[in-house]
Amino acid sequence: MSRYRNLFPVVVLLLALLIPAASAAIVWGPYVTNTTGDSAMVTWKTTDEGPGWVEYAPEGGEVCRVTSSGEGSMHRVLLTGLLPATTYRYRVGTGDEMMGDCRFRTFGDQTFTCIIYGDTRGQKPFFTQAERHGLVAERIAEEEDILFVVHTGDFVCDESEWDEFFAVAGPVLRNTTLVPVAGNHDGSAEAFSAIFGLPPYYSFDAGNLHVTILDSNDRAWADMETQTAWLEEDLASPLPRKVVAFHHPPFSSDRKRPGGDLAIRAEWCDILSRSGVDAVFSAHTHAYERYQAGGTEYFVVGCGGAPLYPLAGEKTGGHQVSHEGTLGYVRATVSPKSIVMEMVAVAEVTEEGEVTMYPAGTVIDTVCLPQDTAPPENVAAGWWGAPAALLSVAMLFRLRR
Template sequence: MKTNKPVELRKGLIASSLFLAACFLFNLSLLLLQAGPSRGETAEGQSRDFVVNPYIQLGNNPSLMTREKLDLVWFSLDPDGPWQVRYNKRAIEPRETRRVGMMAGHPFFKHVATLDGLLPGNQVVYEVTRKGRTVYTGSTTARKSRDQDFSFAVFGDTGAGSFGQRKVAFQCFQKKPNLLVIPGDLVYDRGRVSEFLSRFFPILNSARAGLNTGAPLMASTLTMAVLGNHDVANCDYRGTDLNRYPDALGYFIFFEQPLNGPVRIANSRNSTPLSGSAENQLDFIKAAGKNFPATANYSFDYGNSHWLILDANGYMNWNDNQMLDYVRKDLKKSKAVWKFVSFHQPSFSVDRVHFTEQRMRLLCDIFEKEGVTAVFSGHAHNYQRSYPLKFAPNRNKTDGKAIMNADGTVDGELSLDQKFDGQTNCSPRGVIYIISGAGGAALYARADAPPEAQRFNKVFKGDCHSFTYCSVKGKQLRFTQVSEDGDELDSFSVTKGSQP
């Protein structure tokens, strides 16, 4: 039986063995051989205490604090400890240890420890111990305050298990960004837990840094995730079939992110649609906890920037008044110097594969009105930068709603700021749309479209994997696109408050 009715958790819900056993029908010893870094390798030696090494998350802490918090997350096959995290002369136990699945007949556990009382911008050295034995050491930086400089990196479409993915992770790690945003398609092909364990964490959270291995990027860098089409186990947006893929939607299992989005009930309007038996749906919801569906859309602050993260998959209705109000209110209430938006499917792309997917143009005029500097997307496996632009979608004369055509395109009035060069003129008139989708998946060529249809594009690089690196110093932002070999592909600056 299939159902798409709203499903809410009830107390006492017991996860069935169907979901738990089906999640990981592969041999554990083979996994550990293939994904060596997931064994918890540390400077002190190798350990089999971890299925996923510890990594840094923001948790449900969207706003800046005088004393910051970070979540440290790891996964193991054994809940028995005692587990402890030592940092800043403190020793704490995980605030959460719960079973989320099965691996080769063994229960699979998620552990979350909250590091609190952190001074903004300070280095935090942490140790994870089990039964009094140090099994992992790492360090990170507490979230920066409004008056502290910071850096961030962006790359999407990454979890392909490719050499390019390893090189991008390593080069990004060398830059030491304070924040990493991954704009969708975190892992291929279906966003399954098993795929995260084999193609994502062994590279982006490798125990050792190297061009052939990846890097312990997530152990040191606060990482924020965005939901892509491959992260919901389908490309046609008909729903995630939990009968066919019982370990799908790993996004909601692995990432601890703010719960300030507008959608809280599974299978409600504008949530990732679930299909499959009611039993399987309930089992997934229990495993995901509060994260599903809330973390598909959320926002957070970092330094003097505000970030709005949106689900751009095809089941979303971005003409829905509830969603439009959420975007408007979230951006309007922020007093941050820099406002950034990230979603997977780009508003403006000249790639050959996704040229007509333009649904997120429905929000362009809101971004312009509320002072967004840049929008970061993926989906197109290349790097693209638009001119600063303003776009007003055509609207229905009856209800005033923006119009999306049957083929997914959105027509409207486009104006470009072609005087902005990011060198001598650093004050863009409009929003800059960035596609940083060359994080590891097979690269895409440029579209065979008329020049008029591509006139918004300023820079296109589709012949190498790459990532975005930005440094923010007060009202100055320096943007660089870096190749998998560490070469500069593009660069420009933006200054707030200056006049061209």
């Protein structure tokens, strides 16, 4: 046997050459967050640890390649030195796995379209994200030239559902920037930052629009004073258009939480009004609602696929429009003079769970901000016409659920 010992290293080498190396499959993404006028962050997750890379280029431009750190299965690469208002193509790779034909656009355009939706979690064993969220994601993916998508929170029911979320949302995320809001089902602040590379509250500018993302979860109240002080300073932005997003709605006719989150209303709504915020987007109530208070339009967009909630017959003051049993999203067209918000209905869901699809592009509510500005000719009028007169809602006492 000793005469064959010297052959052992040779056999091992031959086997290594003959047997293909294991591939680190991509299971999340890629997805882009933290986009500005000159940078963007690309993230993806693989089944195995190891180095990865991103290749990117402006359309028709020179291809650049950046390597990820390779620390763990989460890969994150910050692309810098980008051109503003420019579309970039990119692809990512890890091991033998490669995913390409993705794109995003850096901020800087004065007119653009963005999408707002949320509460995409499933309700197993009754239905999965693929069965409900998938219907909404498919319609959003058909929208053209979406600069970014705001997800108003509750991406998942629990941490076991993240794989499903990224699989269902993949066609949307590969062609835009994701702006995440932390929901009460999305884990800790540390988990949120690990997935998206962002803190629980932050802000950014896109053209003439200033966007502020807040953390309204129970954990935030331990240091709400700091976040509220940051909010007041942040909303001093000189940009003419401002929108804010957080998960818990300060106005809602949800039967479980009549009136909405009164503590959030007392903490932030006066600041939002004084700062000239055009619109606020929330979720948590699994329906579509719209309210007016203090010169600001409040949207509840919790109809991205989670189990839909019935609303109370008696509506909270400032109520304008509500739709139960409807899956959908808000499409916002932003220009230097106005923001046109359209609620796009995707499907109707009965209490028995029967799903009926709406024709693509069905708009069931439209509002133009500021309200004395007519919507552009290429924006369809909603079914509900002009909103009612502005109603002022008094700030109520602090009360947590």
